[in-house]
Amino acid sequence: MGMDSDLFCEGLVRRFGSNAAVDHVSLDVPAGTFFSILGPSGCGKTTLLRLLAGFDKPDQGDIHIRGERMNDVPPNRRPVNMVFQHLALFPTMTVGDNIAYGLKRRKMPLVERRKRIARVLEQVGLPDLEHRNPQELSGGQRQRVALARCLVLEPTLLLLDEPLGALDLKLREQMKVELKHLQKQFGTTFVYITHDQSEAMVMSDQVAVMRDGRFDQVAPPEELYREPATPFVAGFVGDNNRLSGELVSVRDSLAELRLDDGVLVQGRVASDNLQAGHRAELYIRPESLVLSGDALSPGFSSMQAKVRTTLFDGANSRVEAETCGQPVYARLPQDGSAPRLSVDSSIRLAWNPSLARVFGAESL
Template identity: 75%
Template sequence: MASDLFCTDLVRRFGDHTAVDRVSLDVPAGTFFSILGPSGCGKTTLLRLLAGFDRPDSGEIQIRGARMNDVPPNKRPVNMVFQHLALFPTMSVGDNIGYGLRRQKVPAAERTRKIARVLEQVGLPGLEDRNPQQLSGGQRQRVALARCLVLEPTLLLLDEPLGALDLKLREQMKVELKHLQKAFGTTFVYITHDQSEAMVMSDQVAVMRQGRFDQVAAPETLYRNPATPFVAGFVGDNNRLSGDVISVDGDLVRLRLQSGEEVAGRIAGEGIATGRRADLFIRPESLVMNGAVPDGYSRMQATVTTTLFDGANSRIEAGVADQTIFARLPQDGSVSNLSPDSAIQLGWDPQGATVFAGEPV
């Protein structure tokens, strides 16, 4: 598939600090591509480079094969949605959406037609004459998207646009954004620190740390096959158990924990060898308890510290040696009858756990 966005070895420095450090990416046309990472990792700086608000110190940006490094923002086939939307409060919805068309000197009749069509597409037909202040937060969000999409950009850049919304509306808009992206076929480049947003909406996610991409993959791949300890710990909930490697058999490695118990997981990185320290990551929903632990699973003894109701599941926090781990288990009698200090056995399929050579995350 042809690329709408192709970047090679982008670098942006501010004094001694390298905010973007040799970042390369290839975003196929029509993709919902998210850049996920903690605050300060370089996400916004990278988006500013793509938009043209800043220039890289080195590297190249191409949009549909055309070099963009020296092209000013208003000449790039790019538009941007900001977290605070930046709608004009004194203009009607129609005038907000048509602002860019008017600057492009699109005739009034064509502007009217395009505004009506894009309002229909974003689910706000007939609201041209409303003031943005008369709309709900979700409706204002869709007006901001319509204002960008009516210009038919090659790329739509979104800078944490759901951050100012309340939780319920944010959940609703995640689904709507995905539907709109598919309906318009526009390539979205979305930055967020919220892993749920990235995982729900994206075709591809780049996990960014300290100016670099740790892994670029589909959401399910990031979740099930993290490439680094950072990705394993940052994407989704995970338990981390540290121990000494006592054996390696094919892609499985066995560790001895500080408690003396032996557990196993699947090798997910380099540098694992007998006698070395390693970290095992296991998802809370991959854990089973007591009689549900089948033969062949890794097992360890634990002591319940807390049981929390969580809808269809219970969150069980338990102590293992000097560590606390948690399991997400279906609601049933065996879980609801647990009390603090209950002794339990937790287990997991070794193929469902990932093991990396011990290092700081």
């Protein structure tokens, strides 16, 4: 357990019948961190959040908040607060009364309550809305009121269960930035649950990618993107092309595959079970692919592909193609340097092997 940990969990297990929704999960979250748990529906992330909040108890393992074991501490006595997707604001109360609710339950004196409410409203950018009702506010304003209601209690941990899920796309993009700003401003440790990789990547200091009740990888967003530890992380975090083939050789940190049309390609070794003659998969990001002529940069890999569609995507052009019966697409910049591509034309796509990752069949 780190000396500056706000949250430390070891070997958490929660079973429902024979199914382990949380399966030996451990984590160490330093104070002041924006920590996200990212995964698809049904992976166990909401069950894990309920364990942290005290709404459920683990079958095994321990939960420590600021060094104190919390397994048997009820939710209302934990230094934790929670923001839900549907916010759960009281519609018949004013903004100020919503924020004051928890302070009243703690029997805080009126003068101190008013000071705290005024301060937190200023911090979340709503200084003049204390006497409004939630129905009079925009979706983003209601979101900030829900955050203020939790943050005014000065919790050690703020747990957020997909709080942006009910917002429209434009507002969701705006709130990502605001949430990150508020977390840094308050210095509170956020534990954020989401299935949306863009939310986790934009806001988080650390991200835990969860699958089938376990963490596949815990790392900063850039490391998850550039150095995925498993094929699941590589496929779930960002876009990736997957090329299947037979592993020919492994030399130092590079693995060589023979695709089904006989072409040899290379990528960095990403798993320790690579064996020549076995099937393997190479993962390469669309933006790492470039159009190539006959002359390749030294050490680059390349393959022929047939164009299926080209799609304009703002600053980029998305080229969807096919090679060896496998789909592949590239994200090419719209800077005037790339030639216009027609459907069914043949192109050569190339990449630096250091930007690709090769996983053995037993990892897939």
